[in-house]
Amino acid sequence: MRRMIYVSLSAFLLALVAVTAMGQTQTQSRVATGQPEREGPAKMVHPRSTRIAAPASAVFTRQVSPLPDDAVFSASPRTSGERASIVKTQLANNNSQPFWPQWGLDPQHGLQANVAGQRLNQILAAVTYDALIADEEGQNGGNLLAHFQVPLIDGNDVYMESKDGAYSLNTYSTERWHQNKFTWQGGTLVKVWTFDTDWIAPGSTNDFWEPVYHAALANGFVYDMGAGGTLFKLNKSNGSVVKRLNPFGTTVDPNTFTASPPSVDASGNVYYNVVKIVDNTQDFFSSDVVNSWLVKVTPNDTITKVTYTTLLSQATIKGEAVPTGTAQCEVAFSGTLLPWPPSPNAVPGTTTCGTQRAGLNVAPAIAPDGTIYTVSKGHFVTRYNYLIAVRPNMTGKWAASMRGRLHDGCNDGTVQGSVLPVNGQPGGCRVGSTNGVDPEVNHAGMGRVLDDESSTPTVAPDGSILFGAYTRYNYAQGHLLQLRQWGLPALFWLRLGQHSGNLQSGRSAVGGVEPGQCLLDRYQEQPLQRSGVVLQRS
Numbered sequence: 218m219r220r221m222i223y224v225s226l227s228a229f230l231l232a233l234v235a236v237t238a239m240g241q242t243q244t245q246s247r248v249a250t251g252q253p254e255r256e257g258p259a260k261m262v263h264p265r266s267t268r269i270a271a272p273a274s275a276v277f278t279r280q281v282s283p284l285p286d287d288a289v290f291s292a293s294p295r296t297s298g299e300r301a302s303i304v305k306t307q308l309a310n311n312n313s314q315p316f317w318p319q320w321g322l323d324p325q326h327g328l329q330a331n332v333a334g335q336r337l338n339q340i341l342a343a344v345t346y347d348a349l350i351a352d353e354e355g356q357n358g359g360n361l362l363a364h365f366q367v368p369l370i371d372g373n374d375v376y377m378e379s380k381d382g383a384y385s386l387n388t389y390s391t392e393r394w395h396q397n398k399f400t401w402q403g404g405t406l407v408k409v410w411t412f413d414t415d416w417i418a419p420g421s422t423n424d425f426w427e428p429v430y431h432a433a434l435a436n437g438f439v440y441d442m443g444a445g446g447t448l449f450k451l452n453k454s455n456g457s458v459v460k461r462l463n464p465f466g467t468t469v470d471p472n473t474f475t476a477s478p479p480s481v482d483a484s485g486n487v488y489y490n491v492v493k494i495v496d497n498t499q500d501f502f503s504s505d506v507v508n509s510w511l512v513k514v515t516p517n518d519t520i521t522k523v524t525y526t527t528l529l530s531q532a533t534i535k536g537e538a539v540p541t542g543t544a545q546c547e548v549a550f551s552g553t554l555l556p557w558p559p560s561p562n563a564v565p566g567t568t569t570c571g572t573q574r575a576g577l578n579v580a581p582a583i584a585p586d587g588t589i590y591t592v593s594k595g596h597f598v599t600r601y602n603y604l605i606a607v608r609p610n611m612t613g614k615w616a617a618s619m620r621g622r623l624h625d626g627c628n629d630g631t632v633q634g635s636v637l638p639v640n641g642q643p644g645g646c647r648v649g650s651t652n653g654v655d656p657e658v659n660h661a662g663m664g665r666v667l668d669d670e671s672s673t674p675t676v677a678p679d680g681s682i683l684f685g686a687y688t689r690y691n692y693a694q695g696h697l698l699q700l701r702q703w704g705l706p707a708l709f710w711l712r713l714g715q716h717s718g719n720l721q722s723g724r725s726a727v728g729g730v731e732p733g734q735c736l737l738d739r740y741q742e743q744p745l746q747r748s749g750v751v752l753q754r755s
Contacts, residue, residue: 253502253597254548254568315371318434320478324583325676342406344399346377349392352384362422364429364578364671366478371434371453373401378430379411389418390497394430396441398456410456415444419474419494419577420501425668429578431478436485436516445469446491448479448514464491464512464522472497472507476575477673482583485516490575490591505542506596509574511581511589513611521611525573525593528605528613536618539603542572546598549657549689556647558627558659565658571596573603578671581607582682588614590674590682594666600658602666604674604684604700617700619686623662624653626690636691655690662688664698 322328347353347365354361369376375398382393394416398409418428432441438459439451447469448462463469470493477490489512495504510522529539540546545567550557573593581591587609593616595601606614627646628635632653638645646656655662664686666672672685677699684698 253571254599315369315434317367317370319369319481320367320431320433320580321480321582321673321675324480324482325585326480326580326582326673327675327678344377344406346379346397348379348381349384356384356386357422362669363427366429366431369432369434374409374453375399375406376432376434376439378432380430386422388421388498389427392417392427394442396432396439396451396456398439398453412439412441412449412451412456412458414441414449415469416442416475417444419476419492419497420668424501425577426670428476428668429478429671431580433479433481433487435481435487440479440481440487440514442475442479442489443469444471444475446473446475446493446510446512448475448487448489450518460518462514462518462520464510464520476509476577476579478578478580480581480583482587483585486583487514488512488581488583488589490579490581491522492574492577502597505569505571506574509572509593511575511591511607511611523607523611525575525605528607529573529593529603529616530613532605532613532616534603534616534618537601537620539573539616540570540595540601542570542596544570546570546595546601547658548598548600550659556645557656558647558650558654560647561649561651561659563659569597570601571598573601576602576666576670577668578673580673582674582676584676584680590676592666592674592684594668599665599667599687600663602664602686604682604698606682619664619666619684619698621661621663622698623655623664623688623696626653626655626662627651628653636694655688657690662690662696664688664696 317330320326322330347363350361353363366378377397377399379395379397380392381395383391385391394414396412396414398411399406400409401407414430416430418430420428430442432439434440434453437453439449439453439456440462441449441451443449443461445468446464450459450462451457452459465473472495473491473493474497475489476492479487479489481487491510491512493507493509494501495507509525511525511528513521546569547565547567550559550563550565554563572595574596576592576594579592581589583589589607589609589611591605591607593603593605600620602619603616604619605616608614625632625634625636627650628637628639629650629652630639635653637656640646640650641648646654650656651659654660664684665688667687670685670687672687672695675683677683680701682700684700685695686698687693687695
């Protein structure tokens with residue numbers, strides 16, 4: 218029973234997982250007025266990453282007993298200091314459809330599979346898919362700042378990325394990505410083919426975590442990310458290129474990027490995001506974004522694209538109006554003004570918003586009725602974001618602002634559900650602060666979108682939409698926002714009450730706290746938030 222409950226809850230929390238995992242490593246940004254807002258890896262606390270080391274032997278052997286024949290992957294720690302990877306098993310598939318064909322399993326990103334996980338007590342196969350781990354961790358304080366593809370499962374076949382080349386803090390363009398097919402043969406996991414894509418990730422570690430490279434299985438083919446905002450349509454048998462799907466004709470522009478995993482709806486239509494910048498040899502945020510598109514590819518290779526600017530102009534806006542690219546958008550108070558907010562009437566500084574574009578790594582979700590859900594953000598900022606509903610004909614339906622939805626901040630002791638200690642206490646806001654406000658900006662909190670994260674919309678069984686948004690003031694746990702499918706303003710928010718790790722040396726500003734006064738264990742102050750999911754009406 219507990220296994221089945223675990224699977225169901227994992228779907229419910231899918232959108233938040235990536236946000237909270239990433240948020241635990243971020244420190245508060247110090248944004249100068251007029252400068253892009255970022256909370257990237259260069260300004261973070263350094264918890265250690267863990268991974269399973271490959272065994273010395275290069276032979277990948279599948280152990281049949283006592284595990285069932287339909288098992289695909291399992292892994293276990295070889296020492297007490299290592300962590301196990303997620304178990305994947307596969308039941309007999311009688312409908313010839315891939316068992317795990319895309320990001321989040323299905324078009325809704327539901328992640329609900331009626332499969333019981335195996336015990337983490339033996340390794341069936343170990344495959345090294347990132348050859349740059351030593352350099353990546355060595356140059357980032359022991360942290361692995363990258364996103365990776367989930368293994369795609371189709372019968373006895375497994376499709377997985379790999380990566381090599383050279384790692385640099387200043388650009389991701391020196392790395393090389395590959396798509397690989399493996400299959401079980403006689404109890405051994407055997408590589409069948411490798412496809413060398415020309416896709417590269419935009420930006421650098423100085424900008425954000427390494428964006429995700431990801432494929433999808435659909436219509437009997439492998440759809441793999443390519444350069445210039447394109448997709449490769451690959452033959453599943455031998456990995457050969459059937460066609461390059463290019464929304465921009467024959468041009469493959471080095472400053473245009475396929476910026477999300479491809480998502481596939483029930484009819485075999487493929488959706489993904491594209492972002493174009495001025496010059497990828499410069500800082501990603503040195504100039505405003507050139508453009509950004511949502512792209513649709515039908516099973517017969519017909520391509521439709523629409524800009525995010527157009528989608529937002531067509532959509533009914535729920536909440537705050539969409540700021541222009543040249544408008545001024547607020548950022549957090551300066552760290553020199555701690556504890557936050559500086560005064561009950563304090564107004565935060567601003568910087569140029571930047572044009573709304575697709576958030577990096579946001580895989581569109583598709584509801585059973587064909588509505589596509591995606592997320593936009595201001596190019597230079599993290600606090601001006603929209604969950605966008607798109608009609609099947611690729612026109613904007615509605616867009617809900619994530620601003621002003623959260624009221625669980627500063628607390629004079631009377632705020633029910635506050636995530637912060639009482640004002641004036643370690644970790645709390647300045648005495649006299651307005652109840653419920655986000656101490657970073659001194660008004661109702663908002664769901665933030667960072668390009669470091671890989672949070673994507675999820676369509677729940679009741680038709681509501683879940684999105685895991687980043688928030689720093691609640692110890693970087695983030696908030697899971699839930700909206701009805703017709704885009705009502707705030708409906709519910711959820712927070713994941715898991716331990717987010719101790720802060721090191723009190724050097725980061727969390728909540729309204731002074732550096733050096735961070736709680737070593739915030740649950741000493743708020744024991745009821747130690748675990749579980751808390752649901753509150755906003």
